[in-house]
Amino acid sequence: MDESKNQKGFVCFTVFICLQMLMSQTEGRAFFVFGDSLVDNGNNNYLLTTARADAYPYGIDYPTHRPTGRFSNGLNIPDLISEQIGSEPTLPYLSPQLDGERLLVGANFASAGIGILNDTGIQFVNIIRISRQLQYFMQYQQRVSALIGEEETQRLVNQALFLITLGGNDFVNNYFLVPFSARSRQFALPDYVVYLISEYRKILVRLYELGARRVLVTGTGPLGCVPAELAQHSRNGECAVELQRASDLFNPQLVQLVNQLNSEIGSVIFISANAFAMNMDFIGNPQAYGFVTSKVACCGQGPYNGIGLCTPASNLCPNRNIYAFWDPFHPSERANRLIVQTFMIGSTKYMHPMNLSTIMLLDSRT
Ligand SMILES: *[C@@H]1O[C@H](CO)[C@@H](O)[C@H](O)[C@H]1NC(C)=O
Numbered sequence: 001m002d003e004s005k006n007q008k009g010f011v012c013f014t015v016f017i018c019l020q021m022l023m024s025q026t027e028g029r030a031f032f033v034f035g036d037s038l039v040d041n042g043n044n045n046y047l048l049t050t051a052r053a054d055a056y057p058y059g060i061d062y063p064t065h066r067p068t069g070r071f072s073n074g075l076n077i078p079d080l081i082s083e084q085i086g087s088e089p090t091l092p093y094l095s096p097q098l099d100g101e102r103l104l105v106g107a108n109f110a111s112a113g114i115g116i117l118n119d120t121g122i123q124f125v126n127i128i129r130i131s132r133q134l135q136y137f138m139q140y141q142q143r144v145s146a147l148i149g150e151e152e153t154q155r156l157v158n159q160a161l162f163l164i165t166l167g168g169n170d171f172v173n174n175y176f177l178v179p180f181s182a183r184s185r186q187f188a189l190p191d192y193v194v195y196l197i198s199e200y201r202k203i204l205v206r207l208y209e210l211g212a213r214r215v216l217v218t219g220t221g222p223l224g225c226v227p228a229e230l231a232q233h234s235r236n237g238e239c240a241v242e243l244q245r246a247s248d249l250f251n252p253q254l255v256q257l258v259n260q261l262n263s264e265i266g267s268v269i270f271i272s273a274n275a276f277a278m279n280m281d282f283i284g285n286p287q288a289y290g291f292v293t294s295k296v297a298c299c300g301q302g303p304y305n306g307i308g309l310c311t312p313a314s315n316l317c318p319n320r321n322i323y324a325f326w327d328p329f330h331p332s333e334r335a336n337r338l339i340v341q342t343f344m345i346g347s348t349k350y351m352h353p354m355n356l357s358t359i360m361l362l363d364s365r366t
């Protein structure tokens with residue numbers, strides 16, 4: 001086990017560094033986020049792309065009631081994790097406000113539209129693909145080193161919490177984007193999944209090499225059940241079969257990959273978060289979770305409000321708390337809260353090999 005790597009250093013090399021460490025201890029550990037629109041805190045606002053959430057009614061329930069680039073009516077999953085670990089929300093890496101001391105809180109590198117593969121989301125043109133997100137993370141470490149030194153930066157990174165959310169777009173915005181897509185002509189679905197997992201392995205290994213020691217890895221949600229897919233591919237409001245099949249193939253292999261990597265490294269570095277099961281709980285029985293529907297998006301148009309994007313001209317539900325889906329693809333803040341609650345205290349069915357409260361307990365002891 002390498003729990004010792006998470007040991008908090010109490011040696012103060014200079015008064016400055018000593019203060020920094022005290023601060024980072026009282027403010028909680030750093031948090032780094034990689035992935036797609038489910039976890040993007042607004043990087044795409046700074047890019048020339050159509051994959052953006054910077055207009056009303058996005059952000060309508062955010063504390064400022066303004067759009068921020070998050071694909072939510074309010075807070076998203078990373079925000080709620082930050083809340084749980086007692087940290088400020090992560091700023092988008094491209095935000096000019098992410099500077100000086102704020103860098104020590106961590107950073108969010110995620111970019112809506114991206115996937116595991118470079119050709120995923122090409123229709124969005126200018127987005128930060130995952131290899132670029134990892135390059136930015138190296139650049140981040142250089143910037144922090146200039147502030148607190150190399151050794152302290154390494155410690156900050158080793159003690160940090162990481163979240164990576166990838167894969168949904170490799171199906172929705174690639175393989176299944178159009179009939180007879182290039183990838184679907186190249187691969188049968190099971191072979192495509194094997195290819196995705198082999199590429200995902202490289203990404204996770206790289207993250208480990210760059211210093212990550214606690215990484216939450218989310219599988220895909222039930223891709224066939226989102227309002228966009230119900231509108232396009234469902235007969236009677238049942239989840240679209242082919243996309244469900246994709247999730248069913250992908251998620252177990254991702255868990256297997258996580259287990260393999262942990263046993264190769266000899267430590268619990270990666271933690272599988274079963275986003276599929278977490279979503280299915282309230283999609284299968286929305287009323288039990290206080291939702292009136294899990295099929296109709298709060299913001300959108302057409303059947304299930306699932307056609308096109310959520311824009312100022314869309315239908316908008318008056319009470320976002322009773323909708324599981326905010327827009328045709330993304331959960332509402334209230335659904336995100338249920339998801340993050342399960343991250344915290346879920347059983348091994350949801351969080352494998354352990355949940356976030358257990359991780360926090362372990363990491364605070366060492
Ligand atoms: C994706 O692009 C990056 C940067 O150009 C490259 O390093 C990487 O090998 C590419 N990945 C694949 C699977 O082609």
Ligand SMILES: *[C@@H]1O[C@H](CO)[C@@H](O)[C@H](O)[C@H]1NC(C)=O
Pocket residue numbers: 344345346347348351353354355357358
């Ligand atoms: C998850 O959290 C709960 C409550 O905090 C705890 O009792 C449980 O044992 C944890 N499960 C795992 C697998 O870590």
